Amino acid sequence: MExxxxxxxxxxxxxxxVWYFSLEKPLYFSLSVLVLTLADAFAALVGTKYGQxxxxxxxxxxxxxxxxxxxxxxxxxxxxPLLLLTTxxxxxxxxxxxxxxxxxxxxxxxxxxxxxxxxxxLCVCILLNVYDSFSASQILVRIAxxxxxxxxxxxxxxxxxxxxxxxxxxxxxxxxxxTAGNWQWxxxxxxxxxxxxxxxxxxxxxxxxIHNIHALLAVTxxxxxxLLLYYRQQQQIFFFSYNLAYMxxxxxxxxxxxxxxxxxxxxxxxxLKSSLLSFVMIMGPxxxxxxxxxxxAGIALAFVCAMISGQLFRLMQPQIRDCPLDSQxxxxxxxxxxxxxxxxxxxxxxxx
Numbered sequence: 380m381e382x383x384x385x386x387x388x389x390x391x392x393x394x395x396x397v398w399y400f401s402l403e404k405p406l407y408f409s410l411s412v413l414v415l416t417l418a419d420a421f422a423a424l425v426g427t428k429y430g431q432x433x434x435x436x437x438x439x440x441x442x443x444x445x446x447x448x449x450x451x452x453x454x455x456x457x458x459x460p461l462l463l464l465t466t467x468x469x470x471x472x473x474x475x476x477x478x479x480x481x482x483x484x485x486x487x488x489x490x491x492x493x494x495x496x497x498x499x500x501l502c503v504c505i506l507l508n509v510y511d512s513f514s515a516s517q518i519l520v521r522i523a524x525x526x527x528x529x530x531x532x533x534x535x536x537x538x539x540x541x542x543x544x545x546x547x548x549x550x551x552x553x554x555x556x557x558t559a560g561n562w563q564w565x566x567x568x569x570x571x572x573x574x575x576x577x578x579x580x581x582x583x584x585x586x587x588x589i590h591n592i593h594a595l596l597a598v599t600x601x602x603x604x605x606l607l608l609y610y611r612q613q614q615q616i617f618f619f620s621y622n623l624a625y626m627x628x629x630x631x632x633x634x635x636x637x638x639x640x641x642x643x644x645x646x647x648x649x650x651l652k653s654s655l656l657s658f659v660m661i662m663g664p665x666x667x668x669x670x671x672x673x674x675x676a677g678i679a680l681a682f683v684c685a686m687i688s689g690q691l692f693r694l695m696q697p698q699i700r701d702c703p704l705d706s707q708x709x710x711x712x713x714x715x716x717x718x719x720x721x722x723x724x725x726x727x728x729x730x731x
Contacts, residue, residue, distance in 0.1 A: 390415075390499035391534060397504045406464060407507045411500035413456045414483065420497060422449035422487065425699060429667050434543035437491050437591035441544070443584055445652045445710030449487055452482040474518040482551065489548040489592050491548070507516035538576045540704070545595045552599045559610040564618070566664050568599065571655045574629060574660075578636040593706045598628050601720050615672045619665065624720035626661035627688040630654050631712040634692055639702030641693065644701070650689040658685035680726060684719045 394412060401408035426445020433440040458476035461467045467475070475490060482507070486498045520674050528550040536546060548644035549572070556564040601624035609617035638646060662681045666673070673680075693699065 386582075389493055393500045397500045400504050400508070401523070404508070404674060406460065407504050409504040409552035409596035410421065410460055410507065414453050415496065415499045415502045415607040416484075417456055418452035419487065419499060420448045421452045424444065428592040432487075433680070436488070436542060436544035437593065441488060446484055446488055448574045450480045453503075457507070465511075468515070470515040471513070471518065471717055472548075474515055474522065475510050475513075478518055478522050478525075479503060481522065482506060482554075485547045485551050489544045489551070511519065521554075521558060522573060524557065525550065525650075525654075527555050535576065539590070540596070542592075545590060545592050548592055548595050549599075552595070552603065555603065556606060558604050561620070563664075563668050564621065567622050567661050568602065570660055570664075571598070571625050571629050571632070575598040575632060577697055578632065590704070590709075591706070594709040596707075600718070601713060601717035604717075605720060613726075615669050617659045618669055619677060619681075620723055621662055623684055624716040625724065626657050626681070626685060627716040627719040628712055629657040629661055630685060631692040631696075631715060632686040633657060635696070635702045635708070636701065638699045642700055646693055649685075650693045654685040657688075658682055676725075679703050684722050688715055688718060688719050691718075 388623065393415070397411045401411070422445040425448040426442040430442025430444040432443040434443060434446075437521050454476045457479055457609050458472055461472035461475060462469065465472070479502075483499055486502050487495050490498050501611045531548065532546045532550050536543075539546070541549065552568060553565055556568055602621045605621040605624065606613075609621070630653050631657060634646075634650055636648045637644070637653065660680060662678070662685075666678060667683075670677075692711065692715055695715070696703065696708060
C-alpha cells in the first residue's frame with residue numbers, strides 16, 4: 380500500500396552515521412549498508428507481490444512473508460561475510476546472523492515513514508559491534524529469549540489494543556531492558572504492561588487496535604533513554620530515573636481508567652489513589668534493589684514525584700472521564716514520564 384516516506388532523507392544520514400561508527404571496522408559499514416540495500420528491497424518486492432498473511436502497523440499493514448524474506452536476506456548478508464572474511468567462528472557467525480536478523484526484522488516491522496532507512500543500518504552496525512565478542516552460548520541464550528518474548532506477547536494479543544507492529548516493538552523493549560541492563564530493568568515495564576492488561580473496560584469498548592508504535596514509544600522512550608545512559612556509564616542513579624519514568628506512566632494509566640470506570644468518584648480521590656498505588660508497585664521493587672544508593676531521601680523524592688505525576692496528568696489531559704485512547708494522550712504521558720524522571724538530576728543541582 381502507498382505510504383508517505385522520508386526515506387530518501389534518512390538514507391544519507393544513516394550512511395554517514397554508520398561510516399562514523401565503523402571507522403575501525405570497515406566491514407561492518409559494508410554489511411550495514413548491504414542489509415539495507417538488499418534485505419529491505421527483497422522484503423518490499425516479496426511482500427507486495429506475494430504477501431498474503433498481513434499484520435497491522437501504524438501505516439496500515441505489512442506482510443509476514445515480506446518480513447520473513449527480510450530476516451532471511453539479513454541472515455545471509457551477515458553470516459556469509461562474517462564466516463569468510465573474519466576470524467569469527469562458524470557457530471558464532473551463524474548465531475550472530477540469526478540474532479541480528481531477528482532483531483533488525485523487528486526494527487523494520489515497527490519503522491514508519493521511511494525511518495527503516497535510518498534504523499536498519501544503524502542497528503546492524505551497533506549489533507555487530509556489540510555481539511562480535513560474545514560466545515556461541517551467550518548469543519544462543521539471547522535468541523531463545525527474544526523468541527520467547529515474542530511468543531508470550533502474541534499469546535496475550537487478544538487482551539490488548541496494540542497493533543501487531545507495536546507488539547513486536549514491546550518485545551524489543553523487553554529484550555533491551557534485560558540485555559542492556561539486567562532482569563531488574565524488566566520489572567517496571569512488565570508491571571506497567573500487566574496493569575494495562577488487567578484494566579480493561581475502557582479499551583475493551585473499542586474494537587480497533589488503536590495503540591500504535593507512537594503510543595508504545597510515548598510510554599517506553601523515557602525509560603529507554605535512561606537505560607541507554609546506564610549501559611554507557613553503569614551508574615545506578617539512571618535505574619532510579621528509569622523507574623520514576625515508568626511510575627509516572629502507570630499513574631496516568633490508573634487515572635485514565637478509573638476516571639472512566641468510576642464517574643461518581645472525585646478526580647482528586649482517584650488521582651491520590653493512582654499515585655499511591657503506582658508508587659508502591661513500581662518504586663517498591665526499585666528500592667529493594669538500590670536502597671543503599673538512594674536512601675530515605677530517594678523514597679521521599681519518589682513519593683513527591685508520584686503525587687506530581689497524578690496532578691499533572693489530571694490537569695493536562697482533556698476529557699479525562701472518557702479515558703481518551705488517542706496518540707495525544709500518550710504523548711502527554713510520555714512528556715510527564717520524562718519530566719518526572721529528570722527530577723533527581725534537578726534535585727542534585729540544587730542540593731549538592
